[in-house]
Amino acid sequence: MKTLVNHKSVFVALLGSMLLILSCHKPPHTVAESAAPPPPQKVTIIEREGRIRNFPCSECHKKVAPETMSKDGTKKHTDIVLKHFPGMNKCQLCHDPYNMDQLKRITLEPVSFNTSQEICGQCHGEKKRDWDMGAHGKIVGGWMGVAQKISCVGCHNPHTPGRPKMQAMAAPPFPAGGIPKGDHP
Amino acid sequence: MKIDSDKNKSDRAAHRLKKKAEIKLAEPASRRGFLKKLTAGVAAAGVAATQSGCSTTGMDKFFQDHYKEMTAEEKEKVFARISEDTKKKYNVDINLKDPPPVPGARFAFAISLSVCNGNRACVHACVEENNQSRDPAVQYIKVIELDRGTFNLEEGDAYYEGEVPKKDKFYLPMQCNQCDNPPCTKVCPVEATWKEDDGIVVIDYDWCIGCRYCMAACPYDARRFNFKEPELQRSEINTNQSYLSNRVRPQGVVEKCHFCLHRTRLGAMPACMEACPTGARKFGNIADPNSDVAQIVQNKRVFVLKEELGTIPNIYYYFD
Numbered sequence: 001m002k003t004l005v006n007h008k009s010v011f012v013a014l015l016g017s018m019l020l021i022l023s024c025h026k027p028p029h030t031v032a033e034s035a036a037p038p039p040p041q042k043v044t045i046i047e048r049e050g051r052i053r054n055f056p057c058s059e060c061h062k063k064v065a066p067e068t069m070s071k072d073g074t075k076k077h078t079d080i081v082l083k084h085f086p087g088m089n090k091c092q093l094c095h096d097p098y099n100m101d102q103l104k105r106i107t108l109e110p111v112s113f114n115t116s117q118e119i120c121g122q123c124h125g126e127k128k129r130d131w132d133m134g135a136h137g138k139i140v141g142g143w144m145g146v147a148q149k150i151s152c153v154g155c156h157n158p159h160t161p162g163r164p165k166m167q168a169m170a171a172p173p174f175p176a177g178g179i180p181k182g183d184h185p
Numbered sequence: 186m187k188i189d190s191d192k193n194k195s196d197r198a199a200h201r202l203k204k205k206a207e208i209k210l211a212e213p214a215s216r217r218g219f220l221k222k223l224t225a226g227v228a229a230a231g232v233a234a235t236q237s238g239c240s241t242t243g244m245d246k247f248f249q250d251h252y253k254e255m256t257a258e259e260k261e262k263v264f265a266r267i268s269e270d271t272k273k274k275y276n277v278d279i280n281l282k283d284p285p286p287v288p289g290a291r292f293a294f295a296i297s298l299s300v301c302n303g304n305r306a307c308v309h310a311c312v313e314e315n316n317q318s319r320d321p322a323v324q325y326i327k328v329i330e331l332d333r334g335t336f337n338l339e340e341g342d343a344y345y346e347g348e349v350p351k352k353d354k355f356y357l358p359m360q361c362n363q364c365d366n367p368p369c370t371k372v373c374p375v376e377a378t379w380k381e382d383d384g385i386v387v388i389d390y391d392w393c394i395g396c397r398y399c400m401a402a403c404p405y406d407a408r409r410f411n412f413k414e415p416e417l418q419r420s421e422i423n424t425n426q427s428y429l430s431n432r433v434r435p436q437g438v439v440e441k442c443h444f445c446l447h448r449t450r451l452g453a454m455p456a457c458m459e460a461c462p463t464g465a466r467k468f469g470n471i472a473d474p475n476s477d478v479a480q481i482v483q484n485k486r487v488f489v490l491k492e493e494l495g496t497i498p499n500i501y502y503y504f505d
Binding site: 036037038040041126127130133134135136137138139140141142143144145150155163165166167168169170171172173174180181 | 287288289290292295297300302303304305306308309321322324327342343344345346347348349350449452453454459461462463464467468469470472473475476477478480481484485503505
C-alpha cells in the first residue's frame with residue numbers, strides 16, 4: 001500500500017524549514033554589558049541668595065529693631081501677598097527677626113536661604129521626600145553630567161504658593177468629519 | 186576592433202530604444218498602449234541611467250543601503266547628499282550628525298500626572314525641535330484630558346482648549362513608549378524600524394516603504410504618517426539634525442518620537458522635558474540606580490499604559 005505523503009519526508013522538510021527560519025531570524029540587539037556606564041548625573045541645587053532682590057535683608061533691617069517690627073509684615077512689603085494657609089500672617093514663623101539674612105525652623109534652628117527647602121519640608125514632608133528623590137520639581141541641564149535642581153521657591157512663591165492657571169497652547173487640528181466630545185448621540 | 190564594433194552596436198541599440206520610447210510617448214493614450222509605453226519608458230530610463238553612470242541624486246537615493254549595512258564612508262556620502270538636498274529646498278545649512286548610542290545607558294521617562302496641567306508646551310516644543318510638518322500638522326505627543334477618578338483613554342479628549350487645568354480633570358501626555366518588546370518593529374516587512382542599544386526605537390526614513398503596518402501594530406497610537414510633503418518655513422527649520430531622528434522627512438514615510446536622540450545621546454534632555462513648565466516630566470538613564478527615573482520607579486507607585494499587552498513600555502506614569 002502506498003500513502004500519498006511520506007511521513008519521514010514531511011518531518012525532514014519541517015525540520016529543514018524550522019532551521020531555515022531560525023537561521024534567518026536575527027537575535028534582537030542586546031545592551032553591551034561590558035561597556036563602562038555613562039557618567040552619572042551630578043545634581044546641584046540652584047542657589048537662592050543671589051536671586052533675591054535687595055538680598056542682604058539686613059541692609060535695611062539693621063535700622064529696624066526686631067521688637068518694633070510689625071506682626072503683619074505686609075504693611076511695609078506691599079508687594080507680598082500672604083496666601084499660604086488660612087490665617088497665615090506671621091512673618092516670624094519662617095523669618096528670623098534677629099537675623100533677617102537667614103530663615104529659622106519652628107524649633108528656632110537657623111536655615112540658610114540656599115536650603116530653604118528645609119523650611120518647607122517641616123510641613124510638606126511628603127513633597128520634600130519626593131523632591132529629594134527627584135519625583136517632584138524640575139531638573140535643568142542634562143541626564144548625564146552636570147544638572148541643576150530647582151528648589152521649592154524656584155516655582156512656588158513661598159508667600160503665595162499656589163500655581164496660577166495657564167492657557168493651553170493650540171490644540172491639534174480637529175479631524176475632518178470628526179464628532180466633538182459630548183456631541184455624540 | 187571587436188570591442189569597438191560591440192560598443193557601436195550597444196550605442197545603436199540604446200539610440201533605437203530611446204527613439205522607440207519617444208515615439209510611444211508621443212502617441213495618444215490608449216488602453217492597449219499603456220503597458221507598452223510603460224515598458225518603453227522603463228527601458229529608456231535604464232538606458233539613460235547606464236549612459237549617465239548613475240550619478241543623479243535620485244539614483245543614489247534609490248540604491249542607498251539600509252542604515253545598518255552602510256559603511257562609514259557610505260554614510261558620509263548619504264549625509265552630504267541629505268544636507269545638499271535640504272540646502273537646495275530650504276536654503277539652510279544643516280548640521281547633520283549621527284550620534285551612536287551611549288554604552289550602558291537605557292532611557293526612560295517618568296511623568297507625574299498630578300503635576301501635569303495639560304498646557305501642551307511639550308507638544309509644541311517637540312514640533313519645533315523635530316522639524317515636523319506644520320500643515321498637515323504632525324505631532325508626536327498627544328495630551329489627553331480625562332475625568333478624575335476614571336481611566337478610560339477612549340473617553341478622553343485630546344482637543345480641549347482654554348485655561349488649564351480644568352476642574353476635576355487630569356491630563357495624560359502620550360507619545361512613543363520605546364517599548365522593550367516593540368510590536369511595531371516585528372511587523373515591518375523591510376526592517377526599516379528597529380530598537381537601538383539605548384532602548385530607542387528608530388526608523389530609517391530612506392528605507393521605509395510607507396506600508397503603515399507599524400502604525401496598525403502600535404497599541405499607543407505613537408506613529409505618524411507623512412501623507413503630504415512636510416510643510417516648513419525656512420525659519421522654522423532646526424539645523425541640529427540627525428539621520429535617525431529629526432531630519433526633514435520625505436513624503437510617504439512613518440515617523441514617531443525618538444526621545445530626541447540627537448540631544449539625549451549627547452547628554453542633553455529631550456525638548457519636551459526642557460519645555461515643560463510644570464516639571465511633570467522626568468527623563469534619565471534607568472540603568473543608573475541613582476538617577477531620578479530609577480528612584481521613581483523604585484519608590485513610587487508607577488504604572489505603564491496597557492501593561493497587559495506585554496510591550497514593556499519605557500514611560501512610567503505616577504500620581505503623587
